Amino acid sequence: MAALPMVRVALLLAFSVFLTLVLGFGLPSVLNLFARCCGFPEASVTESIVLLYALFVLYVAMPRLPRGTLKVAGKAVLVTGCDTGFGLALAKHFHKLGFMVFAGCLFKNYCELVRSLWAVVNNAGISTFGEVEFTTMDTYKQVSEVNLWGTIRVTKAFLPLIRRAKGRVVNIASMYGRMGNALRSPYCVSKYGVEAFSDCLRYEMKVWNVKVSVIEPGNFIVATGILTRDIVTTTAEKLWKEAPPGVQEDYGKAHFEQYMALMRSYCNSGQREIEPVLDDVTDAITSKRPYKRYNPMEPHWWIRMQIMTHLPAAISDRLYF
Numbered sequence: 332m333a334a335l336p337m338v339r340v341a342l343l344l345a346f347s348v349f350l351t352l353v354l355g356f357g358l359p360s361v362l363n364l365f366a367r368c369c370g371f372p373e374a375s376v377t378e379s380i381v382l383l384y385a386l387f388v389l390y391v392a393m394p395r396l397p398r399g400t401l402k403v404a405g406k407a408v409l410v411t412g413c414d415t416g417f418g419l420a421l422a423k424h425f426h427k428l429g430f431m432v433f434a435g436c437l438f439k440n441y442c443e444l445v446r447s448l449w450a451v452v453n454n455a456g457i458s459t460f461g462e463v464e465f466t467t468m469d470t471y472k473q474v475s476e477v478n479l480w481g482t483i484r485v486t487k488a489f490l491p492l493i494r495r496a497k498g499r500v501v502n503i504a505s506m507y508g509r510m511g512n513a514l515r516s517p518y519c520v521s522k523y524g525v526e527a528f529s530d531c532l533r534y535e536m537k538v539w540n541v542k543v544s545v546i547e548p549g550n551f552i553v554a555t556g557i558l559t560r561d562i563v564t565t566t567a568e569k570l571w572k573e574a575p576p577g578v579q580e581d582y583g584k585a586h587f588e589q590y591m592a593l594m595r596s597y598c599n600s601g602q603r604e605i606e607p608v609l610d611d612v613t614d615a616i617t618s619k620r621p622y623k624r625y626n627p628m629e630p631h632w633w634i635r636m637q638i639m640t641h642l643p644a645a646i647s648d649r650l651y652f
């Protein structure tokens with residue numbers, strides 16, 4: 332590793348000392364002061380940290396705060412990927428709420444659709460699976476073509492309308508946009524990209540008063556068409572057929588079949604009710620102050636996501652892989 336220039340070393344050291352002092356002395360003092368102001372007895376550092384943690388837990392467990400709701404009348408929403416799953420349910424739900432809904436799969440000339448588009452929901456997506464050595468470059472490209480480039484393409488096509496309406500962009504990513512998993516690399520790559528794109532767009536759109544939200548659903552496989560037994564069967568056949576002979580030999584058919592059985596077992600897994608997703612997308616579109624990220628997922632997935640995104644990889648790897 333190349334030696335760091337002295338100035339950078341000095342800066343890093345100074346910053347580390349500053350953080351140590353702030354966290355070691357400043358934070359407990361602030362917490363003690365806060366506890367005293369609330370009328371608690373003289374609090375120790377430990378009690379303060381417990382208090383901070385309790386506040387954090389309270390924040391996490393708290394139901395969504397009311398933040399004001401916008402009027403629906405005269406607003407149009409475009410949802411992509413409406414043949415099945417979330418998209419179909421979202422289109423019906425928004426129609427019931429009174430939005431003018433454009434529910435579609437492929438449109439040739441987006442900008443002529445409507446003049447005052449309020450929101451676009453980038454929902455269309457596909458999923459696949461397979462170990463990296465079994466996955467062809469074409470597969471990586473196909474999945475990102477729909478999930479990532481599709482999201483960017485649709486967003487760019489409609490952004491002028493959304494920007495003029497000071498409206499909303501809602502991108503359906505996934506919990507796999509925040510954490511990886513074995514056998515899911517093509518999907519994770521595309522969804523990490525959606526997260527990155529959404530963050531960058533959100534920063535840019537702030538000055539235009541356009542709100543960009545990301546929805547990160549957990550596992551809703553059983554309630555949607557994203558992974559069916561037919562998909563697993565055809566994908567498994569394709570994976571084995573396209574794997575180079577050396578890979579087939581090294582990994583072996585038994586190992587491959589074991590993983591495919593695991594994927595088949597996922598077809599009936601996950602949450603059966605998709606209301607959490609509908610509620611979150613609706614909030615992102617109708618709330619005066621929508622959240623940046625929504626996590627409609629079961630608690631064990633939420634905990635896993637927090638562990639994988641906040642703890643050192645040495646710990647999360649040991650826990651989950």
Ligand SMILES: NC(=O)c1ccc[n+]([C@@H]2O[C@H](COP(=O)([O-])OP(=O)(O)OC[C@H]3O[C@@H](n4cnc5c(N)ncnc54)[C@H](OP(=O)(O)O)[C@@H]3O)[C@@H](O)[C@H]2O)c1
Nearest residue numbers: 412414415416417436455456505548550551552555556557
């Ligand atoms: N289900 C879950 O557990 C889960 C979890 C996290 C995130 N998500 C995300 O949620 C979104 C919706 O998926 P879903 O679960 O509702 O699955 P789904 O039932 O398979 O719905 C996906 C929709 O996208 C459409 N679509 C696929 N490729 C398209 C293309 N090239 N152009 C236009 N439309 C296309 C499909 O249309 P056709 O049927 O006509 O192909 C279908 O209507 C996806 O982005 C997915 O990644 C799902």
